[in-house]
Amino acid sequence: MIKFIHTADIHYGVENYGRIDARTGIHSRLLDFHKALNFCIDTALKEEVDFFLFSGDAYKTTNPSPTQQKLLMESFFRLYAKNIPIIIIIGNHDNPLSFGKATSLDVFNNLPVDGFHVIAKPQTIHLTTKNGPVNIVGIPWPTRNNVTLSQEHTYKSATDITEYLSQAVGNIITQMAAQLDPTIPAVLASHLTVSSGIFSGSEKRAVYGNDPCLLPSQLAIKPFDYVALGHLHRYQDLNNDGYPSVVYSGSPERVDFGERKEDKGFCLVSIPEKNKATHQFIKTPTRPFIQIDVKLSTDEALDQTEQILSAIQEHDIKNAVLKIVYHVPSNLKSKVDLKTVQRACDSAMFVVGIIPVCKPVAREKRGNLSVDMKLETLLDLYFEEKPALKTHKKELIKKALELAEQNKEQEKL
The missing domain is CATH 1.10.287 (Helix Hairpins)
Structure with missing residues (x-):
């Protein structure tokens, strides 16, 4: 039986909420993501997997800090020490989108050691594992920079180029699949957007129409036994009733409040024999993101601060990233004692804000008056x-x- 871990989107460098950890000097959010990744690796070592598949977006930017690079390298070298091959797909956050520049993960391809496979362009890896051979077709994030340099596409609109890229990626996948041995287990690994995929909070800020977009049917083709995707932060199987599964593993840690209600984790994939692949979603230990919404009473006699304190007591806010939003009735003014509320949040790791939402009072329309009127x-x-x-x-x-x-x-x- 061939087993492997599928994960993606660890985004080292996301530091939107948190503070510097006094013991290590490292930002608390970076430590959160590092903890989640190492939980994936702990599972890989325990399960003695045949390879570790990372489907892109290791860092927040293409210029990671030395600390971020050091932590990622430490984690991946735990796998290397146990002779577990690591397949790395280049994602959109890893790619500088500039001709000639290296990606943030190319360093792993230039180490004088075996076991690291960085896929920065469409490529098939014929991997021989302790439990048999497996073919891995890798498709990195499709960039438009090389396309726009071509005279053929100089005067095309952004929409035309996006459609061209989508068709080109689909054709490449079909051609590479046709070249595989249909008797050997095969995995398609990529970092891209699928039309039926559900975006999470931070991703919704992106303009959907600018991403090359493929249909699930373009990916769930023979002879693939599993399609391992990165880019969308929510775990989802886009071919739940068919074969193979088309899976976004999601990010192993929360990026922002738009993901606060989502389970975070990774996938343990098993292929006991050809055409028999299954996967299990395993949750990671994550930092809780809690948003407390309080609708204050219209009764002026009730203490507004006490209403918020009561709502806080209903949640376990210890070590959480916390946001409090309280709604002030239109007939009242905010009389909340913010210092008292802040003291009640001392056990939280980080308080994003205590935010009032006031209902706007309808202003009366003024008549069409003039100084010349009687x-x-x-x-x-x-x-x-x-x-x-x-x-x-x-x-x-x-x-x-x-x-x-x-x-x-x-x-x-």
Whole structure:
């Protein structure tokens, strides 16, 4: 039986919430992602897998810090020490998108050791494992920089180039699949967007139309036994009722609050024989992201701060990344004691914010008034727009005009 780990999108360098760890001097969020990756590797070592497949996006940027590179190398070398081959697919965050520049993961391909396979262009790896041979077709993130340099595509729109890339990647996968031995277990590993995939919070900020996009049917083809994808941060099988499974392993740790309700983990894949592959999703220990939404009572007699403190007590916020959003009724002003609420959050690892949401009060529309209008006309328009005064408009106008007349008489004296 051939077994391997499938993971992706560890994004070392995501430091949007957290602080510097006093013991190590490393940002707490980097340590969170490092812990999650090492949990994947612990499982790989325990299961004695045949290879470790990483489907792209090791770092947040293409210029990782030395600390980030050191931690990643430490983790991967744990696998190397046990003679477990590592297959690395280049993702969009790993690629500098500039002609001639190295990716952030190319260093693993240039080490004077065996066992690292970095796929920066479409490539088939014929891997001989302790449990038999396996073919791995690797497709990195499809970039447009080389395409746009071609005179053939100079005057094409961004949409046309995206469609061209999507068709080209689909054709490459079909051609490479046709060249494989149909009797040997095969895996398609790639970092790309599939049309039916569900995006998570941080990814929704990306413009979907700019990504080359493929259909599940273009990937779930013979002779593949499993399709290992990276790019989308949510675990999902896009061919749940068919074979092979088309799987995004998701990120092993949360990136932002848009992912707070998602389970995070990786996949342990087993191929006991050709056309019999199965996979198991294994959850990783992650940093809890908790958002507490409090709708304050419209009763002015109730203490607003106490309402928020009561809501906090209903959650286990210890070591969590915490956000509190409280909704203020339109008839009240915010009277929350922020210092008291902050003290109640001391056990949280990081408090993103204590954020009030106030319902905007509808402003009355002003009448079309002009300084050239007579006083009687101005008063008529004014009272017409006041429902409480409209029924007494005539009496009020009469009284107002009388007062104005009296004022003029007094000025003459």
